[in-house]
Amino acid sequence: MAPHLTVVIPVYNEESIIASAAEELRQGLDARGLDYEIIFAENGSRDATPAILEELCASNPRLRWFHSETPNYGVALKAGILKARGTYVICDEIDLCDLTFYDAALPRLERGEADMVVGSKAAKGASDQRPLIRRAATRVHNKLLKVALGFQGTDTHGLKAFRREALLPVIQKCVVDMDVFASEFVIRAWREGLRVMEIPIQLHEKRQPSIHLFKRVPNVLKNVGKLFYVIRVRGT
Template identity: 40%
Template structure:
């Protein structure tokens, strides 16, 4: 086991410019094609990168496919956890990243032009750049229900935490030093790790920028929105209380 709490295979000795983290869970049907497509696009742009596949609790052939991809390309690293937890996998992948810029993509939602645009903002002084599905210029081609959930979630974040909050789920790119400083402080996993990370970074005066993105569903959601809503609501209330106690010095 690595110090991140996940077992790992596939490493390269030199630190790359980009570390791209993709949590994967039961992705056997699409994993190889999506990874090869992404790597091909990165190579076409001559980008210096490592790809971290953060496998978490899969019950299909996902681990074997990921290991085969890593064996064939030293730039691909596989991190493994027995726990099916998207947020935990993202956190461990980000902390394991060695690049100057650490990106989070989904296996069915990755965008190299976004990565490059975000990098320009990071080089100009931002600490985090998120892909926004809600700001002017964005295009959300998903179902109305999913768009409504995204809008409602972001509205809650603005009411509970910070009126400047934008999307916290989806694509994002961070400076490595921001990840290393703030990710270890987080306590939320599952749906809310990245939300907590961005809230903590904002409170630490890290500059957060947003870029409009286009999103569409390539497949059905992996978990029920109806089931996630109450879980997420409870998590947000817990996070608000936790941050309040921290601010006021209470255990």
């Protein structure tokens, strides 16, 4: 039987927080009486994350995980969404898992007010506790998406909730991986005329970002360039 909600969480080298974060999330979802599944989309981990996931999922049928060798956030997230069975899907991050977003986003989807709800850390009313350099990077990334792709919103990375059936055709069209997949997914949803709504979030990370910011830049530029060509030049 398809659950009401699938939570998809990409994970990579998260041995320090995965067990506690998963337990906290499970308790929160159980307390709300939701019919849910959680899919951990893991790839490339070199620490004990896969072993911990194996144990967690063996002891709870609502939890699933899958693995592949190469670390790639976009590939993991996309595969997780395609494996989801829920009427609604929430894409979370293991260092966030804040049920406040679920409480705000799910009713809006259930009432049919939106096809996708994006949790924005840069919208009016949001608070972002990350270091200044990370907040600045988010602003620069959004400017780039605005100039290159005409993106009108304030954030594409991070929390999203959506009606699975409405977004499946969109995800089939996505062409980039790594970090920019998340941006492509949201931008294509806007461009396809789906009802995308942003809500401000209060961002508290359970740990520092695990991937060095500047290492991500070349890939982001390459993939935004590819998207510019595919969407704006070829028009697909």
